[in-house]
Amino acid sequence: MSRMRRALVLALLLAGALAPVARADPILDPAPTTLPRATGAPATARALTATLAPQNPFMAPNPYNNLHDDTWMTDAYARTGPLGAGLQATSGAMPPALCGSLTFDAEGRIVSICPSSAQPVTARIIDPQTLAIRATYVLGDPNPAGPTAFQNFTGGGYFFLDRHDRIWSATKTRHLVVLAERENATKLVKVADYDLTRALAAGQRVTSALPDFHGRIWFVSKQGGKVGILDTTTRRTRVLALGEEIENSFAVDRDAVYIVSDRRMYRFSDRGGRPHVDWKMTYANSGIHKPGQVDAGSGTTPTIMKGGYVAITDNADPMQVVVYRTAPRLPRGQRRVVCQVPVFGKGVGATENSLIGSGRSLYVENNHGYQDPFGASAGALTTAGFARVDVDAGGRGCTRRWTNTDVRAPTVVPKLSTITGLIYTYQRVPAPDGEQPWFWTAIDARTGRTAFTRYAGSGLAFNNNYAGIALGPDGSAYLGVIGGVVRLKDAA
Template structure:
């Protein structure tokens, strides 16, 4: 979802510059896109040919969105598509199921015909607690597969009173730790053989104002198995902010090369950007490199990963304000496709870029008046940020128009925007975007997928 194992949200692929833009769309329920070593599209999608719809991975033709080949998990296994990973060295998709399995699925291409073959199955059902759901799986440089339980309660996942985190070695040995009254609500980050995760409140701990969540760093340790390298608290606030879909931080940990790791907290009334050293420091206070208040007090929240890019001198970080965002929509009886769940006019919005000097200091570089729920992306080739927004000027009339927008990474100025569709069918519904090697910007939406590219 966030581009790489460090969740940086940037890519070296080119993306549209705004020239004679061409728009395509399809009704395929494509939710998450990754790109194979040969540049082909692999997607997590809903297989509408089954009833109920089955989650699957597919080889997809990016020009027509036709699913050319697919793989589904065994019966009674529900795939976690949001945090699936593509391993370029082996052309394998690594993904887990909520029930506690991890699968490595090889993508093959014989004479131009794609197919999938299951290569490895890892059963962690006796490692995790009966009430926990598996959420994350990610490979490290030594071939260990890190995992955590957890879920996103705002998208329909159940609250869980504990977290299990650990890794599986290449020979199948499992090392794990159980953490009470904390819950992983986002993805994880992996650098080398270290894993970084953040937990929010759950169980007995989810009761207090200015409650405490934690940022963690883990690593393998010979003779011990799993080492907690460091653990530091952050302010998880009181919860219940409008638009909130997680109890603690809404940010997946983002790795800034091998120097820092960044999340946002959930402090009241104003959240903060928290930049930590990756390496262990002498104290919890020293672990924090810098802290920057974000957005306006009383209208400040974040439910997306931070974008990170290093220009050789400083790191640029992009955070978007999720305060008062409409909830993730799970259709049920009485659902109205073009109803008020589409309305984003109440969002104050805001994009902010913060620059981090590794020699010391963090400062706001620019702010932009944009409101988005989706995962914004940066193309280093074009120097533009790509996101998905709503025209809030016409929203009060019941018209919901959706736009792709490109913003200058250096200045925060809008470079171009184009209308991609109207109504609930084009609502992103918190689904992620992607930039492909073909130069297209792709956005998953409630009714399928839409893309935009430069014309001739």
């Protein structure tokens, strides 16, 4: 396409005159891997018992409304995903940023916030077929520079899509803004702005904000560990300061909110617009800031399970999957902690991603060893590991069912399809000197065996750096990477 033609098409798009038809340019892969492009074989779908989280009435339909699919943070889809038949791995190049959380509007378009350490934080609407950008909205300045800039999730790393397909995103300036689609989703406009500066000090930025089932917005800050509730009608905020870091998102049930800090696990409820601690539990903590983790604490967003349970990983060494009973009060003799199950071994286990929850099963990924992708040790391999832990019938304890010691998934938020029975992850595999190949990977959730892999690309541009996989309405898998967005689908 000529430069003049491109300019004409861009002008028409900005005017909302037509939907984009041009396919995005692929992400450049100047040094493709010498390894086989695919391994394994097509899988046969084996459905699992799905945990159907309740639908939050103020959010877009599950499982397309936030990074972790629903407010129970299950990271599971009762939707299909690729089975491995004639796999097609494609990509769309975009201005440098990381679209870490991918949601889908009512028309199946990808909606994301894309933070960057070099470019302004930008909201994007992306065509799911062409991977072309349909609309953008600049939210603010780049994320702060520094040695941990690659682990800064503020300014939109966590956001949610509401029932009107509107983006609710925190900014680095301590505001919560609402963006709406216009002109056939070729334009984004700001329709609301909530000022949280009175509730948060200058250095305290919102990590995550989500609505409860009554429409009030809960938010948390990393610095100072503040937990707040915003009444969007009166604009009044009430805040409780824990004095502990909160660097993850949180889980929301019909009557409670579950938050993990770098020290404790909490259940909160709303008492007259104020956050109220129903219970709190200190978890095991080695005090080690493990490579791959943001701080010396739990790296997980809590996951709510059927049967009255909520789960995290702690920061013990070896790291453990910890399951709690959710009830505000327990019968005499019953303990809050159901189990603490070690995974991955001493000195080699860490995770910075939420557990996948399905039925009585939890799936945990090892991120130990991940380093700054822009630093001197960017090429370092992480420790392999994926494991499944089941809560025993009646909550009598837990059992580790399997451990996969082949898959090296540095930071991706993995996802489960309960229709295919496959876990979808994204790994950097060992390769000859100088190569940094990234592969889509599927794991059989029943057995833990690697089902298949498919090459995505090599080098920094294909690094996902904590971004999460999303399964789209068409059954494709999508993932934000530093160079844009990658897609995996079965052959038509």
